Amino acid sequence: MTERAVPPFHIIEPQGIHRPVIVASPHSGRNYMPEFLRLSRLGALALRRSEDCYVEQLFEGAPGHGATLLHATFPRAYCDVNREAWELDPTMFREALPAWCNTTSRKVRAGFGTIARIVSRDGPIYARPLPFAEAEKRVSTCWQPYHDALAGLVHDCVARHGFCLLLDAHSMPVVKGRGDQPDFVLGNAWGTACTQQMTALVEHVLTAHGYSVARNVPFAGGYVTRHYGRPRRGVQALQLEMSRALYMDQDSLQPHEGFTRLQVVLMEVVAMLAQYGDTLAQMAAE
Template sequence: MREADVHGADDEPNPVAPYEVRRPRQQTEPFVFNSPHSGRVYPESFLATSRLDRMAIRRSEDHYVDELFADVTQLGAPLFHARFPRAWLDVNREPYELDPRMFDGALPSFANIGSMRVAGGLGTIPRLVAENMEIYRGRLSVDEGLARIEQVYRPYHATLRRLIAHTHVQFGKAVLIDCHSMPATVRVAGGSQRPDIIVGDRYGASASHDLSRAAVSFLSGLGYRVVRNKPYAGGFITEHYGRPDRGLHALQIEVNRGLYVDESTLEKTAGFDLLKTDLTEFASQMMAYVREDGAQDQLAAE
C-alpha cells in the first residue's frame, strides 16, 4: 500500500482497505496491539466537505503510532491499525455517539446524543479536531454517517474481537494494548509535570493491578515519566474489551508527541527511532512478565 501523508483513497486505482492486521509469522504471545487513531488516508470526498486545510485536519491523528509499535510482530504478536483518519470516524467511541447538530435529518432513536464526548464534539463521527476546530462546512446526511458506522466501524470491531478471541482461546488469556498519542501540552491535573506516557486501565476495571503496575514500572525503568489513568484512563476500546475476571486485559498507552514528532510540521524528530526501540523493549518486557509462572494463573482469571 502506498501511503502519503494526506491523500485520497478515491484516487487509488484500487481503493485501500480501511484497516490492516499485521501478523507475525506465528503468534507466540497472548498479546494484541491496536492503533485505532493513526490512520492517515483521507478520502478526497471527505476533504472536500471540510473547512480545514490538509494540515489542520490532521491535528487529531495519533501520528505514526502504528510505526512506533510496528516491531511487535517480530516479537510474536499481531498489530491491528486503522488506515482511515480519526477525524472521519472514531472507533474508540460507542457505535452511535452522534451529535444531531451535525446531520440534516433525524438520527435513529438508539443514537447516544447526550454523552460527554458528543457534547465536546468528539463523538463517533467527530465535529471537531484538536483546538476546537470545526471539521465540516455544512451538515452531513444521516445516511452518510450511518454508512461509515455500518461499513467501517462495525467491521473494524468485528476484526478486533476475532483477534482477541483467537488469542484468548490459544493462550487462555489475552492482553490488548491500545496504542495512542497525546499532545505535548498535556499536564497532570494539579501539577505542572508533563508526562511522557500515560498508562490507562479504567482505574483497575480493564486490567489486573499487577499488569498495570508492571507496565508503569517497565516504562519508568526505560527513563520515561509515567503516570496512571490521569488524565486518560482509557476510552471505549479499553472499557469494552477489558474483562480481567475472564482473563481479558486491556491497557491504553498514551505517548507524548513531543517525544518524537514536531507538532507544527507533523514531521518525525530525532527522538522517533529511540522511542520506537524503547516501546519494542517495553512490549518485550511485558510479554516476558506474562510468561512468568507467577503471572500465568492470575492473568488467566483474576
C-alpha cells in the same frame, strides 16, 4: 486514491511464536479520502492534528516479539473507533437522529463523538450539517470492520492461550500553558480493565528509561479499553498514551530524532508483555 483502494485496517501477524499480546492503533490512520476532504472546511494538515501520527510505525516491531499488530487506515477525524458506534452529536446532522443514538455523552458534548465535530485547535470540521446516511456509511465501512477484526483477534487469542493482553496505543498533544504534563498516561479504567500487575509492568519499563508516567488522569481509557477489558474473562486491556513531543514536531507533524529511541523503548514494553504472558501461561499450567 479512492475510498475503496485502501482497506479499513491492517493486521500484521506475529513472527515465530504467537504470544497472547495484541497491540492496536485505532487513531493513526491517514488515508484522507478526497470525498472526506471535499466535505471538510479544513485542509488535510489541520485534520491530521487529531491523528495519532505514526503510532503504528512506532510499534512496527511488535510482531517480532510474537505480538499481533492491528491498525486502522482511516483517519480518526473521519470515524473514531474508540467511541461507541453511534455516539453522535445531533447538531451535526440534517435529520433528527434515531432514539438509539448516544447524543449526550461527555465526548459528544466536547465535539469528539464517533463522527468528530471539531479538530481541537482548528475548529469545526464541517461547514454544513451532514446527512445521517454519512454516519451510517462510516460506521458500516470503518467502525464495524475494525471492531469485527479486533473482536476476532481477541477471541482467537483467548482460544489459543486462555487469555489475552491488549495494548491500545495512542499519542497525546502537548498543550502549551498547561504546566507539567506526563510523558505517558496508562489508562486501565481505574483498575477494571486490566490487573494492577500488568499496569505496573508497563510503567516499570517506562520509568526505568526516565519517563514520567501517570495513571488514568487525564485518560482512563476509551471505548476499546472499557469494552474489551474483562480480566475475569481472561482479557486485560490497557490504554497507553504517549506524548507526541517525544517523537515528532507538533507543527510540521514530522518525526524527529526521538522517534528511534522511543521505538526501542516501546519494543521493550511489548517484550515485557510477552514475558508476562509466558508467566501467566506457566502459572495456568501448574
